[in-house]
Amino acid sequence: MVSKERTKEILNGLQDAVVKYDEESVIKFSKMAVEEGADALDAILHGLAAGMEKVAQLYSDGKYYVPEVLLCSDALYAGLDILKPHTKKSAADDKEKKQIVIGTIEGDVHDIGKNLVKMMFDIAGWTVHDLGKDVKLEKFVEEQKRTKADVVALSALMTTTMMAMPKLINMLKEKSPHVVVMIGGAPINPDVAKKFGADGYAPNAGKAVHEAVNILNQLKTKLGR
DSSP states (O other), rough: OOOOHHHHHHHHHHHHHTTTTHHHHHHHHHHHHHHOOOOOHHHIIIIHHHHHHHHHHHHTTTTHHHHHHHHHHHHHHHHHHGGGGGGGHHHOOOHHHHHHEEETTTTOOHHHHHHHHOOOOOOHHOEEEEEEEEOOHHHHHHHHHHTTTTTEEESSSSSHTTTHHHHHHHHHHHHHHHHHEEETTOOOOHHHHHHTTOOOOSSSHHHHHHHHHHHHHHHHHHHHO
């Protein structure tokens, strides 16, 4: 059993390696985690994903640009390839695999935050239908109807583009009244989410999956399922 001190060392190593887009070190620490018996999901969430959260902040602060972020993403996925096969899954997870449609709303080409959220749902075992960035409103509705996804996650990084969210939420609910709609992005907060008619909001990628699961469980209880 790996010690707490050693686990912390591995997690910090993964975080730093992602931030420094050091793919070789990410691979090294990921292999250490597997070989020494560290929890793979813990290494993903509190190592790789935590590092990418720092990268997103560096990008937001203007200290990193798109090329650096892409290199960090490459490093992260190199670690994910090693760690993901070692995460524990239950039979129930496979039987009740949830689906999410995700994208950045029309007019907005910022997708780093959206990609982080996508990654977290992917890690959690969801089927993720990623529409990308600058997505037309109708495309969200069409994809949710096609996939019968449980959740639709909308991202906006600008105050101008976020104003289309209430219209899109109404469009989604009109076609699928029980679909869960979550929104996020720099200009979004819980009050805005409530005002726009969204079912949920998460302040960061790490909390998005937890929020989605909670909302779905509440809906299931409400509908008596």
